[in-house]
Amino acid sequence: MIMAIPRALRDMWANRFLNLVTVVTVALAILIVGAFTLFFVNAGGLLSMWTRQIRIMAYLGPDLEDARIGELAAEIRSLPGVGEARFIPRALALEHLRAEMAGRASLLENLRENPLPDAFEVHMAEAFLGRERVALLADQIAALNGVDSVEYGRQWLERFARLVDLFRLTGMAMGGLFFLAGAFIVANTIRLMLFSRREEVEIMRLVGATDAFIRLPFYIQGLIHGIAGGALGLLGLYAGFRFIIYRVSEDAGLLPVRFLPMEMMGGILLGSMLIGWTGAYISIKQFGRA
Amino acid sequence: MTVPAAGDATAGGAAEAEGGEPIIRMFHVYKRYGAKLALADVSLAVSEREFVFISGPSGAGKTTLLRMLYMGEPATDGQVVIDGINLSRLPRRRAPHLRRKFGIIFQDYKLIATRSVFDNVAIALEARGERRKLIRKKVRSVLRAVGMEEKGRALPPSLSGGEQQRVAVARAIVGDPRIILADEPTGSLDAEAANAVFQLLRGFHRRGITVLVATHDTALIRRTGGRVVLLDGGRLDVSTVIPPLPE
């Protein structure tokens, strides 16, 4: 059975141009799917980074007593998921506002009284990040006695998450499409190889070779198409990734951009092996019936 | 000159005469290709270690009869039993194991044009999953036996007809078969080459292999003598035993 490998390789070498084209085609499919995955991985990273910076502003009602404010601080801190809750008195908030609007300070000069409410700035504990959890916590805080309203980057967060979902879906659809396309290309190549070997296949049958023995080299060829195409595609993706990082290196320092993690590359390689195997399977099934 | 066999067209007579168990038995076998009846009601027994000629004019069904034996094609009707195995009950996936009992020399040789003589012979052992070292040893030895050891690297199309025939013989014998089926093994050869191939077959027979030779070369049959099964229009005509010509 070990001899099936040299048999497969010899056949591939005899048709090297065809096989090269097949491998490159599979590589392109893997490259495109990999690019999507790469985007997704990094978008996910960005999302969680931004989530980490999310804070919930809880604006308090007017005329709360200091004692109630102290109680509120304790109540907020005791909610599960709260990492830190800082009280921002309205006077401080106004000061911040003034500092921010330094150029147009005159706008605020005529204010007779401070229009801003007291507020708590709430940060999430690490383990409690995530869109749904932030929303839940915001609701809980809003329900507390003395809290007028809460505010966080809800719409923005949701829009971004929807975008990521859309990309994920598109990626999966493209992945499926490219899987089929790749399998089809491999099937076509293997069909040609089988056809060019049909005399030999027939003779092997007559001298007592089992179907498994006859088919094995063709499955190996499909697997080689898959592995080589997958590796080449990932290599191309990595090269493209490095190139882009190099081009925008100033920004890259700020963004947590990274290449695909090991297990994902393994998954993609396995997927591309499956492409090769499926291609071989399809053409062998057809050939067997012919 | 011809001595009719004691029995009928079932041709069991010779088998019993030699006292062996029949290794090949055909019971009322029919083979139809579309409207064409290639074999009609053929019954035959061949015992182990027998040497049998299948003779008859072109189109008589000789090749078809051999095909029935190694499951080259299924019989349309009737039963074929090889070494106790009823082929009509043998699942398709077991066919390879049945075929390994045979060494087959095809009428058109069936050599792979793009592979060396060595590889062409080796394929019969590769198909059995033999180890490479053993394959090399056995292939060298059979190529020597057929006088082709110098041509191991040659491609079949570069060989003469007689040389190709000898490669086909080497491939048939390399797997130590129980039965050799030789379809017109001397068909396109001159007398000398034909004789060389024929002597090889004789030698295998002496070593205990059952040999079936399909041929319309009556001169060859007359020269060597032996049991002859005559086919005509797909029907078994007579089974005769021809005594060899005195030297």
Ligand SMILES: Nc1ncnc2c1ncn2[C@@H]1O[C@H](COP(=O)(O)OP(=O)(O)OP(=O)(O)O)[C@@H](O)[C@H]1O
């Ligand atoms: N695959 C096939 N399809 C259709 N007809 C066939 C097929 N094989 C054989 N025949 C027909 O069956 C008959 C017997 O053929 P077969 O090849 O057995 O003859 P043969 O005795 O071997 O002849 P020859 O001496 O020429 O080799 C012929 O009429 C042939 O045309």
Ligand SMILES: [Mg+2]
């Ligand atoms: Mg014939």
